[in-house]
Amino acid sequence: MEAKSTFLKLKQSEREYRRELILDAAVKLFAHKPFASIGMRDIAREAGISPASIYRYYPSRDAILMEVLGQEIQDGKARQNQRLQKAKLDLEDVALGMVDFFMDKESTLHLLAHFLLKEDMEPETLHRFQEARDYYLNNFDDVMLHAGVSQPGARLFSHAFFSSILGLILVFHSQIGEEKEEQRRYLHRLAKFTAETFSKGLS
Secondary structure (H helix, E strand, O other), X not given: OHHHHHHHHHHHHHHHHHHHHHHHHHHHHHOOOOHHHOOHHHHHHHHOOOHHHHOOOOOOHHHHHHHHHHHHHHHHHHHHHHHHHHOOXXXXXXXXXXXXXXXXXXXXXXXXXXXXXXXXXXHHHHHHHHHHHHHHHHHHHHHHHHOOOOOOOHHHXXXXXXXXXXXXXXXXXXXXXXXXXXXXXXXXXXXHHHHHHHHHHHO
């Protein structure tokens, strides 16, 4: 019985190792190429496994993308929590933190946009995306509480503020002919203006 248990643990460990190989390969490819140009065969080749065997671990490319996005959402939550521990935040701090996170992790922004705009998502992947979205937004509600948003309607306020800042980032994160830091500075200005406008709404 003990030998069987050890064998199962080894199989599980090997499976997790293969899954991590696939995710690492996908992240590497997505950082340098448009999502539309990358298929399961490309990911399998980058991971060093056969195209047929990749389907044992992930049923589709979107399932891989969703796994990567889930990890990025966890990272975003961890960063937010670190900021909360250091000092009390206001709306401007939250807005600037969002800008910097997505400017530093542009592939995460592309992933998010991919799932927000995709219409023919597999039911299981759609369910996982909605779970991940709700998980992050619930955490964002907590951030809003730390920033002083606690009156009735706080959930609506939180969703409106998040969507406003994310919308700015999606529209202005990439401007032709501008350096990345120029884009960041402009987004900072827009984020500060938006935070100030929402703050006046609070008062």
